[in-house]
Amino acid sequence: MSTSKDILDLNLLKRVILFAKPYKSRFIFAAIFAITLSFLGPIRPYLISHAVDNYILVPKPELLLNMMIILFVLLILEGCMQFFYMYLSTWIGQNVIKDIREVIFKHILNLKKRYFDNTPIGTLVTRSISDIETISDIFSQGLLVIIAEFLRLIIVVLVMFYTDWRLTLITLLTIPFLLIATAWFKKNIKISFENVRDEVARLNTFVQEHIVGMKIVQIFNREDAEYNKFYEINKAHQNAHIKSIFYYAVFFPIVEILSASAIALIVWYGGTLISYGENVTIGELTAFILLIHMMFRPIRQLADRFNILQMGIVGSQRVFNVIDNVSELEFNSGDQKILKSPKISFNNVHFEYKKNELVLKGLSFDIDQGETLAVVGRTGAGKTSMINIINRFYDIKSGVVKINDKNIYDIDLNNLRENISLINQDVFLFSESIFNNVGLYDHNITKQMIIDGAKEIGLHEFINSLPSAYEYVIGERGVNLSVGQRQLIAFLRVYVRNSKILILDEATSSIDSKTEQLLQNALRRISTNRTTIIIAHRLSTILHADKIIFLSDGKIVESGTHTELIAQKGMYYKMYSSQTA
Known part of the structure; x- marks a missing residue:
C-alpha cells in the first residue's frame, strides 16, 4: 500500500x-557492471x-581441475566488475554532492537576512555538509x-526452481516471516534516521554557537551550566x-535465523529425498x-541498502527544504542604477521584524547629495533597522525609501549594494590575508590599489609591521587584531571602492584615542563626495555632521545641527552633556 509519504x-x-x-x-556503465554481477x-x-556430481562423486581429477580454473576466472571477473562498479558509483555520488553543495551555497548566499535571524548557523552547516554526505550514499551504496x-x-x-522446484518451495516457507521482519525494520529505521539527523543538527548548532560565544560563557562563569546542557544534547544524540x-x-x-532454518529444512528434506x-x-x-546463502544475502543487502537509501532521502529532504525556501530569497525587483552622488529620502516609513511589533514608526527625513547625516538615540531606538532598510536586508511594511527620487525597489539590487559601503563596530574579517580581506576577491581591486589606499588613510605603516605585511593571515573574525585595527581595515575596504553611499554603524566606538584620530582622518577622506550616514554613541565623533536626527522609540524626536540641538536643550543635549561631564 502506497502512502503519501512514500510518494514524497x-x-x-x-x-x-x-x-x-x-x-x-558513467551511471549507465555502473548499472551495467552491477547487473552483470547479479548474473x-x-x-x-x-x-x-x-563438479560434485560429475567430477567428485565420479572421480575425474583433470576435469575437476578445469572446473576450478573456470571458477577462479569467474571470481576474477566478478572482482573486476565489482571494482569498476564501486569506483564509478562512488565517483558519481561525490560529483553529485559537489554539485548540490554548490547549488545550496549559492542559494544561501541569496537568502534574506531575516532567514539567518531565524535559522541557527549549526543547522545550515549540517544541511550543507553532513546531510549532503548522505546523498552520496544513494549512488554508491543505495540505488544501484x-x-x-x-x-x-x-x-x-x-x-x-530450475534446479528443483520441491526444494525451492521448502526454502520459500521462511519468506513470509522475513517480509514481516523487513516491514517492521523499514518502518522503524526511517523514523530513527530522521531523529538522528535532528540530533546531529541540534548538536552542531549548540557547539557552533558556544565556540563563537566562548568569551561570554567564560566571563559569566557558565562553563558548568553549559557543559550540563551539552551533556543532555550529546546524550540525546x-x-x-x-x-x-x-x-x-x-x-x-x-x-x-531464518537463513539457518531454511538450510536446516533443505538438508532434512533433501537428505530424505536422496x-x-x-x-x-x-x-x-x-x-x-549455496543458493540459500545467495538468496538471503540480497535480502539482507536490500534491507540495509534500502535504509541507506532512506537516510539519503531524509538528508535530501532537509537539503531541498533550504533550496526550496524562496519566500526568503533576495529578489532583484528593478533595473535602474545609481549614476551619481545620491540623495536619500525616507517618507513615512514603517518597519517591523515581527508582525504587529513596529520598530520604525513613520520615519521621514532627507539626506542631500554629499551630506553627512548622524543618527543617534538610545539602544533599541531603531538606528540599525534604518541601515538594514537602506541595504535592503529587510523589506519595509509601508512608506517609501528613495535614492535620487527612485524607489529602492526599482533599483537593481547588485547596483544598489555596489554603491553602499557599510562599516559595523563589530567588523567581520575572514581568516585570510589582509589583501583578500580588503579586496574580497574583487578583480577590479588590485594589490597596488590596496597599498595606495592604506598609505592614504595612514594604515600602511601598521600593516608593514605585521609578519608578511599585506599577506598576513588574520585569525578567525580578526582575533589577532585590536578593535581599532579591525575597524581601520574595514575603512580600507571602503576606501578602495567607488561606492557613493557610506554607512558607519557604531564604527567609532570602543577604540583608543590614537586609533580614533586615525579613523577620523580616514573618515574625512572616504566621506568626500559621498553621501554619509553615521550611527554612533560617542557624540564627539559627529560634531561636524551636516544634520543630526535623534531617534526614540522608532520616531524622530529631534533634528538639526549639533549647535541647534544643543541650543534646544532636549534629549540630544542631555546625552551630550552626560558624555562630556
Missing part, C-alpha cells in the same frame, strides 16, 4: 537522480553442483545496489544512534545450500 520519497529520489544527469554515461554470482552454485541485489534475488530464485543500532541488532539476527532414491543429487543439495 519517490519524488525526492527522482529529484536527486536528476543531479546525476550530467554523468549519465555472475548464481552461476557458481550451478558449476559446483555439476538495490537494483542489482533485487535482480540477483530474482535470478537466484529462478535458478533454484547518543540515544538516537543507539536506537537505530537496536533495530539493526534485532533485524539481522532474525535474517540469520535416501528414498528421489530425483535429487548430492550436488544439487550442495548447490541449494
